[in-house]
Amino acid sequence: MSADLASPFTIGNVEIPTRLVLAPMAGVSVQAFRRQGRQHGAGLVCSEMVSCQGLHHRNERTLGYLRIAEDERPMAVQIFGSDPAVMAEAATMVETAGADILDMNFGCPVPKVTKTGAGATLLEEPARAVEIVAAVSEAVEIPVTVKMRRGLGNGSRAALETGPLLVEAGARALTLHPRSAKQMYTGVADHALTAELVQLVDVPVIASGDVATYADALSLIERTGCDAVMIGRAAQGNPWALGQMLDPDLPPPLPAEVLAELIYFMRETTRELGEQRAAGFLKKFYGWYLSRGGFPRSVKQELVRLSSVTEVERRLLELGDGVEDLVASLEEERPPAPDRTLELPISIYGGG
Numbered sequence: 001m002s003a004d005l006a007s008p009f010t011i012g013n014v015e016i017p018t019r020l021v022l023a024p025m026a027g028v029s030v031q032a033f034r035r036q037g038r039q040h041g042a043g044l045v046c047s048e049m050v051s052c053q054g055l056h057h058r059n060e061r062t063l064g065y066l067r068i069a070e071d072e073r074p075m076a077v078q079i080f081g082s083d084p085a086v087m088a089e090a091a092t093m094v095e096t097a098g099a100d101i102l103d104m105n106f107g108c109p110v111p112k113v114t115k116t117g118a119g120a121t122l123l124e125e126p127a128r129a130v131e132i133v134a135a136v137s138e139a140v141e142i143p144v145t146v147k148m149r150r151g152l153g154n155g156s157r158a159a160l161e162t163g164p165l166l167v168e169a170g171a172r173a174l175t176l177h178p179r180s181a182k183q184m185y186t187g188v189a190d191h192a193l194t195a196e197l198v199q200l201v202d203v204p205v206i207a208s209g210d211v212a213t214y215a216d217a218l219s220l221i222e223r224t225g226c227d228a229v230m231i232g233r234a235a236q237g238n239p240w241a242l243g244q245m246l247d248p249d250l251p252p253p254l255p256a257e258v259l260a261e262l263i264y265f266m267r268e269t270t271r272e273l274g275e276q277r278a279a280g281f282l283k284k285f286y287g288w289y290l291s292r293g294g295f296p297r298s299v300k301q302e303l304v305r306l307s308s309v310t311e312v313e314r315r316l317l318e319l320g321d322g323v324e325d326l327v328a329s330l331e332e333e334r335p336p337a338p339d340r341t342l343e344l345p346i347s348i349y350g351g352g
């Protein structure tokens with residue numbers, strides 16, 4: 001029997017309505033991206049990795065990452081760090097902010113993070129990894145999960161040794177991106193390891209890496225027995241990839257729909273980050289969106305040179321007929337839900 005990507009599963013007491021999880025991506029997973037992911041079919045969305053030290057020091061920009069809207073839920077917030085007590089404190093702040101799940105990053109390969117003893121380093125320091133998971137599980141009531149790479153070096157199997165220990169320490173689900181930290185994003189994800197991990201633990205396993213189509217998602221679930229798949233790069237500028245995984249007969253978006261979705265996304269992002277931060281943040285999205293719909297490359301080059309989001313929007317509206325009406329219907333269909341009330345000591349609004 002083939003796996004049903006549109007069926008629910010649970011992490012702890014949290015029901016996740018589909019088997020598609022939107023990946024945490026630093027510099028990408030803003031609230032607008034997560035809401036869009038949910039609207040197109042992701043059952044669970046996740047914040048980008050948030051520094052537990054930044055939360056500890058009440059850094060205003062870091063606190064801004066804890067902004068959660070009702071219509072994103074179920075939603076996980078991912079934290080990273082290496083000190084069990086500071087991670088536990090950060091976890092309680094995440095819980096207070098209204099996250100449904102607390103995820104921990106034991107996979108980040110970036111030297112700035114690994115040299116502090118956080119991210120993928122923890123996979124090869126199982127005693128400290130276990131201490132962190134135990135401290136965090138003790139500190140919060142929401143389910144605690146961990147996202148891992150396979151290990152530090154190529155060929156490492158550290159995730160298979162450390163993963164089961166993390167479950168014993170309280171992790172209620174594991175995500176595995178089976179590339180080594182050294183590999184960064186080169187080569188392919190070795191999901192034979194995911195299949196092994198599924199056999200070793202009795203909590204849900206989410207498979208991350210190289211899932212771009214319905215066929216990829218289905219075959220990964222069938223090959224590995226994982227409970228859900230995570231979609232990262234394939235969803236950048238392409239939320240329709242998620243919808244097509246739930247309904248493979250869904251036609252690709254028309255050019256006007258691509259433009260409307262992008263404009264809606266730009267407006268939401270501007271509301272969230274403020275005009276100035278949004279202008280820089282959005283630049284990478286123009287190419288991602290416009291690679292669909294047959295737009296010439298020169299358009300993207302022109303857009304990234306414009307200095308304000310308003311100018312970009314004006315130019316995009318000229319590229320297709322009826323786009324303004326489509327944006328208006330998206331705004332009517334998806335009015336932003338209010339942010340959850342935060343009982344945090346200072347303003348969490350980093351911008352705008």
Ligand SMILES: Cc1cc2nc3c(=O)[nH]c(=O)nc-3n(C[C@H](O)[C@H](O)[C@H](O)COP(=O)(O)O)c2cc1C
Nearest residue numbers: 023024025026048049177208209210211231232233
């Ligand atoms: C731009 C970018 C930022 C990322 N940031 C994070 C992060 O903050 N936390 C994390 O656990 N993984 C992060 N990842 C890894 C992804 O969550 C995912 O595991 C990886 O991209 C493989 O999945 P994919 O092939 O579907 O992209 C990031 C990946 C990319 C491309």
